[in-house]
Each structure stands twice: as structure tokens, then as C-alpha cells.
Amino acid sequence: xxxxxxxxxxxxxxxxxxxxxxxxxxxxxxxxxxxxxxxxxxxxxxxxxxxxxxxxxxxxxxxxxxxxxxxxxxxxxxxxxxxxxxxxxxxxxxxxxxxxxxxxxxxxxxxxxxxxxxxxxxxxxxxxxxxxxxxxxxxxxxxxxxxxxxxxxxxxxxxxxxxxxxxxxxxxxxxxxxxxxxxxxxxxxxxxxxxxxxxxxxxxxxxxxxxxxxxxxxxxxxxxxxxxxxxxxxxxxxxxxxxxxxxxxxxxxxxxxxxxxxxxxxxxxxxxxxxxxxxxxxxxxxxxxxxxxxxxxxxxxxxxxxxxxxxxxxxxxxxxxxxxxxxxxxxxxxxxxxxxxxxxxxxxxxxxxxxxxxxxxxxxxxxxxxxxxxxxxxxxxxxxxxxxxxxxxxxxxxxxxxxxxxxxxxxxxx
Amino acid sequence: xxxxxxxxxxxxxxxxxxxxxxxxxxxxxxxxxxxxxxxxxxxxxxxxxxxxxxxxxxxxxxxxxxxxxxxxxxxxxxxxxxxxxxxxxxxxxxxxxxxxxxxxxxxxxxxxxxxxxxxxxxxxxxxxxxxxxxxxxxxxxxxxxxxxxxxxxxxxxxxxxxxxxxxxxxxxxxxxxxxxxxxxxxxxxxxxxxxxxxxxxxxxxxxxxxxxxxxxxxxxxxxxxxxxxxxxxxxxxxxxxxxxxxxxxxxxxxxxxx
Numbered sequence: 001x002x003x004x005x006x007x008x009x010x011x012x013x014x015x016x017x018x019x020x021x022x023x024x025x026x027x028x029x030x031x032x033x034x035x036x037x038x039x040x041x042x043x044x045x046x047x048x049x050x051x052x053x054x055x056x057x058x059x060x061x062x063x064x065x066x067x068x069x070x071x072x073x074x075x076x077x078x079x080x081x082x083x084x085x086x087x088x089x090x091x092x093x094x095x096x097x098x099x100x101x102x103x104x105x106x107x108x109x110x111x112x113x114x115x116x117x118x119x120x121x122x123x124x125x126x127x128x129x130x131x132x133x134x135x136x137x138x139x140x141x142x143x144x145x146x147x148x149x150x151x152x153x154x155x156x157x158x159x160x161x162x163x164x165x166x167x168x169x170x171x172x173x174x175x176x177x178x179x180x181x182x183x184x185x186x187x188x189x190x191x192x193x194x195x196x197x198x199x200x201x202x203x204x205x206x207x208x209x210x211x212x213x214x215x216x217x218x219x220x221x222x223x224x225x226x227x228x229x230x231x232x233x234x235x236x237x238x239x240x241x242x243x244x245x246x247x248x249x250x251x252x253x254x255x256x257x258x259x260x261x262x263x264x265x266x267x268x269x270x271x272x273x274x275x276x277x278x279x280x281x282x283x284x285x286x287x288x289x290x291x292x293x294x295x296x297x298x299x300x301x302x303x304x305x306x307x308x309x310x311x312x313x314x315x316x317x318x319x320x321x322x323x324x325x326x327x328x329x330x331x332x333x334x335x336x337x338x339x340x341x342x343x344x345x346x347x348x349x350x351x352x353x354x355x356x357x358x359x360x361x362x363x364x365x366x367x368x369x370x371x372x373x374x375x376x377x378x379x380x381x382x383x384x385x386x387x388x389x390x391x392x393x394x395x396x397x398x399x400x401x402x403x404x405x406x407x408x409x410x411x412x413x414x
Numbered sequence: 415x416x417x418x419x420x421x422x423x424x425x426x427x428x429x430x431x432x433x434x435x436x437x438x439x440x441x442x443x444x445x446x447x448x449x450x451x452x453x454x455x456x457x458x459x460x461x462x463x464x465x466x467x468x469x470x471x472x473x474x475x476x477x478x479x480x481x482x483x484x485x486x487x488x489x490x491x492x493x494x495x496x497x498x499x500x501x502x503x504x505x506x507x508x509x510x511x512x513x514x515x516x517x518x519x520x521x522x523x524x525x526x527x528x529x530x531x532x533x534x535x536x537x538x539x540x541x542x543x544x545x546x547x548x549x550x551x552x553x554x555x556x557x558x559x560x561x562x563x564x565x566x567x568x569x570x571x572x573x574x575x576x577x578x579x580x581x582x583x584x585x586x587x588x589x590x591x592x593x594x595x596x597x598x599x600x601x602x603x604x605x606x607x608x609x610x611x612x613x614x615x616x617x618x619x620x621x622x623x624x625x626x627x628x629x630x631x632x633x634x635x636x637x638x639x640x641x642x643x644x645x646x647x648x649x650x651x652x653x654x655x656x657x658x659x660x661x662x663x664x665x666x667x668x669x670x671x672x
Contacts (some may be wrong), residue, residue, distance in 0.1 A: 030500055129664075
């Protein structure tokens with residue numbers, strides 16, 4: 001058994017200070033509890049022979065999210081605090097034993113103070129900022145991280161805000177935002193230095209348009225735009241694009257990075273043909289994704305490393321290299337993807353059916369998820385997921401850690 | 415005397431009786447509708463608390479919303495009760511309706527006819543008037559008998575200007591003496607009657623008579639009854655612009671959840 005405790009002094013101070021404010025004027029207080037059991041069939045291919053990545057076949061998540069707003073100095077102090085306990089069981093095929101682990105975490109996903117004067121709003125603290133308009137991983141979500149394509153709804157509420165200072169001006173049809181973000185652990189997903197971000201949003205009928213950008217002290221930048229347009233009552237079209245001055249992806253054979261400007265592009269539609277159906281289709285392009293040649297090189301290297309594993313003297317080095325590649329790979333790996341989501345409401349009374357497919361156009365591999373949701377007594381939501389891969393052989397999905405996943409969860413709004 | 419051009423006369427008579435600008439009594443149908451709208455939204459900027467009670471087989475549920483209206487076309491609905499929905503918002507600008515969920519921080523486009531709770535659709539709460547979304551196709555004078563008695567009314571038949579309106583057809587009964595809306599029947603695109611609404615209570619606020627209660631009967635749901643009560647109806651001096659911009663809903667959600 002291993003206990004991973006990530007409490008830090010400042011985190012504890014923050015939560016204690018926040019909880020002590022019970023006597024103040026509470027604006028809103030909600031909480032959520034999620035309990036989920038997940039069974040995986042671990043993929044033993046390519047990067048994970050004999051489960052060297054130590055991937056769990058059983059996960060049990062218990063998450064409690066406490067959300068509170070307190071009125072203070074004519075503004076509001078808002079907290080979104082996440083407590084979680086994760087239990088895992090891992091089959092170690094090298095040493096032939098099952099390892100059980102657990103992890104307790106406390107994450108202040110958000111904690112910020114905000115005040116508005118006339119058409120100005122100011123904020124300071126950790127706050128989650130959603131700029132993108134795509135359903136799956138929006139490229140213009142450059143302040144706070146977007147959800148993973150494998151879990152677009154962020155079902156376990158894992159996305160953290162960014163540490164920032166915010167100043168916004170809101171006109172009748174436009175909005176200007178400036179964010180100053182210091183160098184911090186949660187702000188370093190792309191920028192490793194102090195940075196500033198801006199957004200200009202306007203409505204030019206029938207388009208909602210945002211121009212966004214972020215720059216850091218070293219001169220690294222991201223700049224892009226997004227737009228949405230409604231066509232009638234049933235159809236919405238959206239696009240989302242970003243240019244980035246830096247590329248962190250490492251390419252075979254020597255796993256070095258490339259210089260030059262990269263870009264990501266998303267174009268999609270959200271269609272509700274009737275009240276009970278909703279369909280989202282999105283095309284997603286990642287310029288820094290692996291080309292066919294780079295993908296083949298990577299596969300060859302992985303194959304060679306797997307051969308080296310069979311030799312006793314080189315096995316530890318090969319295992320280490322496979323682990324490094326697995327951890328360095330940011331899924332998705334290739335360039336062109338199609339994301340689709342079909343929702344059928346009122347399948348039966350209070351039942352909802354969801355189908356998600358995330359397909360790579362370059363190699364035809366797909367990750368699919370069937371979800372059934374049952375809502376009862378307003379505050380209870382029972383869900384069941386079955387996630388599986390198709391055409392994964394010879395595709396980049398072969399590097400994904402899990403072949404099949406079954407998930408049963410209960411979400412309670414308190 | 416022989417009538418010349420009988421076809422032309424018949425056409426003129428038809429136009430006269432079907433025109434929306436036809437004068438019934440001493441008012442035009444447009445004036446009648448405008449006065450009725452004044453009983454629901456007497457000021458260009460106002461706020462109110464809306465309490466929705468639904469009597470379902472499984473029991474009675476109560477939902478509470480704070481609603482802000484500005485310039486007829488802008489509406490913000492803040493969810494207050496039940497507690498777990500607090501912080502969620504509904505934004506209507508012109509005909510576009512967005513539902514913002516505090517948890518995901520993302521506004522999702524929805525249609526006004528989608529069900530909010532019980533027998534009430536989003537559009538029932540977000541729109542107080544009719545003339546922005548509907549045209550008058552015909553009008554007549556008729557007697558209306560309700561639980562409270564019989565009244566002389568104007569009956570206006572309204573048709574949606576676009577498919578984006580909450581309903582496709584509305585029959586609206588307006589009291590001749592008081593200009594109060596008394597009853598409406600709403601129809602879907604299929605022609606089926608969806609709901610009947612009774613405007614059951616009025617209050618005097620700042621010398622204006624304002625509708626303070628609506629009863630909904632949902633014919634698609636076993637004639638389920640819901641009651642929407644309006645309280646703290648307040649004329650506002652200046653509701654900030656940020657309440658009606660899609661991109662500022664995250665900030666507004668924190669601000670209005672009082």
C-alpha cells in the first residue's frame with residue numbers, strides 16, 4: 001500500500017480560511033459527490049508489454065466537490081474545492097502480484113475574489129477560464145486547460161483553473177478581457193514563464209467572434225480566434241483556431257523538438273434535429289502531430305525496444321525507454337481527427353443515451369464510448385460507460401493504455 | 415340593384431375581416447396586444463423573483479429563479495432553487511437562448527420550447543411579451559368563461575414570425591375592460607395544443623398593474639398543472655450590459671446568485 005499525500009501548507013491555509021468564512025453572507029453553496037468504479041482491460045501492446053507502465057485494471061474514484069460563494073466587500077469570493085480518494089489495483093506481470101494503491105488529493109480547482117463596477121469586472125486568484133467554442137478540446141482554450149478528448153465532459157471534475165489577475169470590460173455587444181498570469185505550477189501547461197493573455201469578443205450578426213492571444217516574458221506566444229454562428233434553431237456552426245510559436249512534441253528518431261510555428265484548427269457543427277436528439281461533429285487538425293513517416297519511425301523504434309527487452313542485459317534500459325515514450329506521448333498523436341457525439345434524450349423516461357467516437361483520419365483508429373445516463377429524484381445521476389477501441393492495430397490508438405473500459409458511476413448533487 | 419364586381423367586393427370584405435390592422439371596438443389589435451404586454455412588462459428594465467410550483471404524480475416541486483429584463487429583447491434568468499442548480503443561468507438575446515451550467519462554464523444553445531421544469535418551457539420564463547415573436551393573424555370579440563367568472567374579451571390569434579419562437583400558434587384572450595391577458599392556448603408546429611395558461615393574479619406596483627401569477631396546464635403530460643408566481647417585481651434603473659453577454663456568464667453567475 002502506498003499513500004500519496006499532496007497537501008501543501010498554502011493549500012491548507014487557503015481552505016481553512018475559506019471554510020472559516022461561514023459566518024459571512026453566503027451567496028451560493030453547492031456540492032457534488034461522485035462515486036465511480038472502472039474496470040479496464042489493459043493494452044499490452046507496443047509500449048506496455050507485461051504492463052510495464054503499471055496501468056490499473058481497476059479504479060475506484062470517490063470525488064467530493066465543494067462549491068461556495070461568499071459575498072464580501074461588495075464582491076464575491078468563490079471557491080471550488082475538490083477532494084478525492086482513488087483506489088487502484090494493478091496487475092504486475094513481471095513480479096506476478098496485484099498491487100493495490102490509493103491516493104488522497106485535495107485540489108483547489110478554483111479560489112478567486114471578483115468584483116464588478118459598472119461595466120468593469122476585476123478578479124484575482126485561481127479561476128477556470130473557458131474561451132473555446134468546440135465540444136472537444138478547443139484550441140483557443142489557452143488560459144485554462146480544456147478537457148481531454150477521451151473525457152470531454154470532465155466527469156471527475158479534474159480541470160483546474162489558472163492563477164491570474166483579471167480585468168474585463170463589457171460593452172453592449174462586446175467584451176475585452178486581460179489576464180496576467182504569474183509563473184506557477186498550474187499555469188505552466190504551455191508557458192513556463194510569467195505571461196499575459198487577452199480576448200476581444202464581439203457579436204457581428206449573426207456571428208459571435210473572439211480574438212485571443214497570450215504572450216510570455218520570453219516572447220513565446222499563441223494567437224487565434226473562434227466564432228459561432230446559428231443557422232435557424234437547429235444548427236450551429238463553430239470554428240476555433242490557434243497559432244503557437246513553440247512546439248513541445250518530440251519526434252523520432254532522436255526525440256528532439258522542431259522549431260517553427262504550429263497551429264491547431266477545429267471546425268464543427270452542433271445539430272439538434274429534434275428536441276430529443278443532439279449531434280456534434282468536429283474536425284480537429286494538429287499541425288505538430290506525427291506524419292506517416294514519423295509514425296512509422298516511432299513504431300520501428302518501439303519494435304526494436306521490445307526486441308531488446310528479451311535480452312536480459314538490455315531489458316531494464318528498454319523498459320525505461322518505453323516508459324519515457326509512453327509518458328512523453330500526448331494523446332492524440334497524429335494530425336487529423338473527427339469527433340462525433342450523438343445524444344438521445346428521453347430514450348425511456350429519464351434515460352439518456354450518448355455515443356462518442358474520436359477517430360483518427362490518418363490511420364482510421366477510433367476510440368468509442370457508449371454511455372447511458374439515468375437521472376432520478378432530480379439530484380441523482382447514475383451512469384454507465386463502455387469504452388472501446390476499433391481499428392487500433394497499426395494505428396496510433398495502439399499506444400493508448402486501455403483496450404476496453406467499463407464504468408459505473410453515481411453523481412449526487414447536494 | 416345589381417351588384418357589380420361581386421368578386422372584388424368579396425375580396426375586400428375578406429381582407430377587412432382578416433387584416434391584423436382591423437379595428438375591433440375602438441382599438442386596433444396591435445394596440446390591444448401592446449396594452450396586454452404592459453400588464454406583464456410595464457417597464458423596459460425590470461427584475462423579479464419567479465417561483466415555479468409543479469404538482470406531479472411523484473410530488474410537488476418548487477423552483478425559484480431571479481429574472482432580469484432589459485429592452486424587451488434581453489432576459490437573464492438566474493437559477494436560485496433547488497440549491498444544486500444555483501449559479502446556472504438562462505440567457506435570451508433576441509431569439510437566441512443559451513443555458514449556462516456553472517459546473518462546465520459553458521453556455522449551450524437551446525430552444526425556447528424545451529422544458530424548464532414541470533409544464534413550463536424556457537421561453538415561458540424568458541419572454542413576457544408576444545409582439546416581438548408573433549404576428550396577429552386574426553382577432554374577434556368573444557365571451558370567456560373561467561373559474562372566476564365570465565368576461566368580455568378580445569381573442570387574438572397569433573402566429574410565430576419564425577420557427578424560433580416558443581410556440582407556433584397562440585390563442586390569447588384579453589379582458590376588454592382591463593386589458594389583462596386572461597388565458598392563452600399554445601400550439602406546436604404539428605398543430606397540437608401543447609398548453610393552456612391562465613393569468614390568474616395581478617398586483618399594483620408603482621401605480622402599474624402587473625401580472626403576478628400564471629397557471630399552466632400541460633396537455634402533453636396528463637394535464638399536469640404548474641403555477642408560476644412572480645414576486646419582488648421591481649423597476650430597475652440600469653441593469654449592466656454584462657448580464658446579457660454570452661461570454662461574461664461565468665462572472666455574472668457569481669454576481670447574481672444572491
